Amino acid sequence: MRKIVASGKTIDDAVRNGLTELNTTMDQVAVTVLEAPSRGLFGLIGVKPAKVEIALIERLVAPVIAEAPPERSEPDLGGADPLAEAERFIVDVGATMGLSLSVARSKSREGTTLAIQGRGDLGLLIGRRGQTLDAMQYLVNIVANRYSDSHLRIVLDAENFRDRRRKTLEDLSDRLAGRVIRTKKEVVLEPMSPQDRKVIHAQLQNHARVKTYSKGDEPNRCVVITLKQDA
Structure with missing residues (x-):
């Protein structure tokens, strides 16, 4: 071969x-x-x-x-x-x-x-x-x-990796959102695939005090979690 x-x-x-x-x-x-x-x-x-x-x-x-x-x-x-x-x-x-x-x-x-x-x-x-x-x-x-x-x-x-990975990322999102609220400093996650970034965004899209956005270019594009302006 x-x-x-x-x-x-x-x-x-x-x-x-x-x-x-x-x-x-x-x-x-x-x-x-x-x-x-x-x-x-x-x-x-x-x-x-x-x-x-x-x-x-x-x-x-x-x-x-x-x-x-x-x-x-x-x-x-x-x-x-x-x-x-x-x-x-x-x-x-x-x-x-x-x-x-x-x-x-x-x-x-x-x-x-x-x-x-x-x-x-x-x-x-x-x-x-x-x-x-x-x-x-x-x-x-x-x-x-x-x-x-x-x-x-x-x-x-x-x-069943996809479900296990999604649950891990959802838990991570909630923990990091709590850190942002406590420290009042944004958190920049490590570069992730589009699929993983989508999970983070979806988990926090309706959060009362934090918001998310992506920055950077592939394959080094990452998610940022930051406080909402009125939080």
Whole structure:
């Protein structure tokens, strides 16, 4: 199996750079996030780029050239089940990591949730604070929407991580709101994903004494909790 390591300012950039180097497309590879981008000292020194491993999926290469199926045209792509293609991508990524995975579908207000199940350490798919799961969710949405005529929103979950993470962030929001009220000083949280920032904003949007806003650029955008002017 041919694989390379690619880097970029963001995970998206790293994936694009890798696909360009391999001269292939998203549905032909399995992607493993090796390192998420991070800031250095004061956001200026030692900035670390995102790093991903991209492996060509051997399953997608026809073993007998004479019997290889004709290349699919764009109209043909519309006949595939986008969610089935997304699930297949997840299983293939798991296989490259030595994990035997299955996927359960469910509907939610946010779209379709694909819950990853299987044997082995699913923590490998979740990563630190869900960074690997978020990156994989991004890739899964790319794969699914390639086969869909309308935009699909897929939420990827494993071991009920999304609910557990939401509860953790809600509790954190309430504690920090209390600190802001006591000290009368704003609190700047560490950089978070858009999903995590949304939880913080939602938890405090109706708070009587504090308000929230986001500042900075991705991937270093963060939430600020501060007193309302009339508090």
